[in-house]
Amino acid sequence: MGEDESQVTVMVVDDHPMWRDGVSRDLAGAGFEVVATADGVRSAASRAAATGPDVVLMDMQLTDGNGAQATAAVLDAAPHARVLVLSASSERDDVLEAVKAGASGYLVKSASAAELVDAVTATAAGQAVFTPGLAALVLGEYRRMSSGPDPDDGQDLPQLTDRETEVLRLVAKGLTARQIGTRLHLSHRTVENHVQSTLRKLQLANRVELARYAIEQGIDED
Template sequence: MVRVMVVDDHPIWREGVARDLAERGVDVVATAPDGAAAVRIAPATRPDVVLMDLQLPQLSGAEATARIRAALPDTRVLVLSASAEHGDVLGAVRAGASGYLVKSAGLDELVDAVTRTAAGQAVFSPGLAGLVLGEYRRLEGVGPDEPRLTPRETEVLRLVAKGLTARAIASRLTLSHRTVENHVQNSLRKLQLANRVELTRYAIEQGLDTDD
C-alpha cells in the first residue's frame, strides 16, 4: 500500500483528496495545511509520496519539496496544482518533484499517478512533459556523442515518453512484459541513466513523446 501525505491550504480540497485516495486503497498517513507543516510532518510519517500543492502559505510548495527531498531522499513528491504556468512547472521539477498534475485531473488519473510516482516513474499531465523535461538538455548538458539504441529500444522508449507502463507497452507492441523490461534496462545501460525517471526525461527531451 502506498503511503501518502496530502499538502494543500484549502481544507475542503485537502480532506476531499485524502478521503478519495483512502477509498481507493491508498494509505493517507498525514495531511498538512502549508509547506512548513509538511516539512515538519514528513520525517515523522515518512510517506512514499507527498502530494504537494504549490501555492502555500509560510513556505512555498517548491521550497517544501526541496527540503523534504533533502531530508527524505526516498520520498517522492508529486505536485498537484491549479497552475499550469511554465515557470511553476519547471520550478517544481528543479526543486525535486517527480511529477506534476493539474487539479483538473480525474480521480482515476490521480490514483494512477500516485502509484506510478511511488514506483519511481515520472508522471506529468498531458502537454507538460515535453515542456518540462525538454529543458534537461540545457540544464544538465547532454553530450553530442550518445550511444545508439536499436529501433525496438527506440520504439519502447517512445512509449515510455508517452507515459505508458511496461505492461501497456508490452500489450501495444505484442511483446512479453519481460522483453519490454529488458529493452528498458538495455537503454538505461547504454545511456548511463540511473532509473526510469531519468530515462523518461531523456526520452521526452529527445522529442520522442511527440511522435505518433
C-alpha cells in the same frame, strides 16, 4: 513506511482545507494510508520527517512558500519519499522548478479520482508520472541549457541521449508508455526507465547550474 508494507502511505500538502480533506478521503477510500496533511513548507517538512510517507502529493501554492521549496524541504526531511506535484496547468513553469527540486511527476488538479489513484500508485512504485505538458517543458529546458551563454562548459551538463529525446517527444505528443514502446520496439518498462533517467538528469543539471552560479559569485570561497 507503515507497518503494513503493502499499504502505501501518503501525505497531502495543500493550502485549501476542503480540497485537502477531499483528496485525503479519496485516497483512503482507495486503500492508501493518509499519514499526514500540511498546508505549507515548514509544516510539510516537519510532518514528512515525523511520518516518512511513501508519496507526498504537493500543491504549488502554499501558505508560506511554493511547491518547489516544499519539495526540496520534504525530500531533505524524508529522502525516501516520492513527490507527486498537483498543479493548475497555468503553473507549469513552477512545476518544472519542483521537478528540478526532486519531484517524481506532475498531475493536473483537474484529473479524476481514478487518475489520481493511478498516479499515486505509479509514483509509489518508482515510476515517473510525466504528462505531455511536462515533457514539452523538459525538452525546452534542455534546449535552453545546451544553448546557454557558455557553451564551452556544455560537457559539464548531463545530456539527453537520442533515445531519451525521442521518448520525450512522443510523451509530449500524448502517447502512453505502452504506445511508445510499440512504436520504438521497446518494453513499456524500458520507456519508463528512459523517462526516469531524464528526470534524474534534469535534477542533476539544476545542481550543476547552481554550483556554477556559486563559483561565479565566489560563494564557494572561504
